[in-house]
Amino acid sequence: MPHTIFIACDHVLVRHALGSLLRRQPGVEVAAEESVTADLPAAARRIGVDVVVIVVDGAQVAVSQPYAAIYRQLGTIPTLLLNLADDDESLLDALALGVRGIIDKNADGARLVKCIREVLNGEITISKRLASRLVVEYVTSYGERARRQSANGKRGAELSDRELEVLSRLARGESNKAIADHMFISVHTVRAHVRSLMQKLHVQNRVQAATYALKHGLIQAPAHDGAPRTDAAGASAGGRR
Numbered sequence: 001m002p003h004t005i006f007i008a009c010d011h012v013l014v015r016h017a018l019g020s021l022l023r024r025q026p027g028v029e030v031a032a033e034e035s036v037t038a039d040l041p042a043a044a045r046r047i048g049v050d051v052v053v054i055v056v057d058g059a060q061v062a063v064s065q066p067y068a069a070i071y072r073q074l075g076t077i078p079t080l081l082l083n084l085a086d087d088d089e090s091l092l093d094a095l096a097l098g099v100r101g102i103i104d105k106n107a108d109g110a111r112l113v114k115c116i117r118e119v120l121n122g123e124i125t126i127s128k129r130l131a132s133r134l135v136v137e138y139v140t141s142y143g144e145r146a147r148r149q150s151a152n153g154k155r156g157a158e159l160s161d162r163e164l165e166v167l168s169r170l171a172r173g174e175s176n177k178a179i180a181d182h183m184f185i186s187v188h189t190v191r192a193h194v195r196s197l198m199q200k201l202h203v204q205n206r207v208q209a210a211t212y213a214l215k216h217g218l219i220q221a222p223a224h225d226g227a228p229r230t231d232a233a234g235a236s237a238g239g240r241r
Contacts, residue, residue: 009055041073058085
């Protein structure tokens with residue numbers, strides 16, 4: 001059975017050209033060609049497609065709130081992004097929002113079909129240029145962790161990148177709900193990150209966690225006043241709603 005594809009693109013000519021290109025490839029069937037709207041996830045589930053290919057005009061569009069909401073609502077339906085712009089500065093952030101593959105505008109039909117098959121097999125597929133950037137970012141992050149471990153011992157080095165981001169936002173006085181909205185994760189996940197980072201830092205509450213992190217250079221001082229904001233409930237219970 002051919003893999004069914006939903007093409008979502010706001011440019012009519014590009015949408016039709018992509019559909020024509022994929023229809024000439026063996027093993028795939030274009031089931032729908034539509035604009036990118038909030039109804040896209042419901043339409044994809046109603047048709048029962050295997051993969052959704054969304055055409056985007058650069059990283060800023062790909063990681064915007066409307067598109068992030070579409071990725072979340074698509075759920076288990078794999079999503080591939082075809083980027084028409086040369087801007088890919090933060091395109092990898094789309095992977096954290098649920099996208100399974102990122103293709104650049106120079107890909108041919110065979111490459112598209114290969115990516116479709118890869119995401120259907122549970123893999124994540126990205127262009128060579130993005131893969132190189134990902135390796136560089138990983139090496140840089142690994143080096144920074146090694147520096148922190150050397151300077152501060154294990155307490156700070158054990159924190160994951162996600163926990164460090166939660167810690168940074170916590171130090172700015174953001175509530176769990178605000179952190180969840182900014183990071184596109186659930187409040188339950190934020191609470192789990194907060195519990196984990198407090199255990200790793202050996203602190204009792206959010207204020208102690210933020211104070212330790214600022215003192216030892218794990219995060220940058222918040223812009224508003226250089227000190228974390230919290231309320232009595234957050235300080236005593238170690239969590240805010």
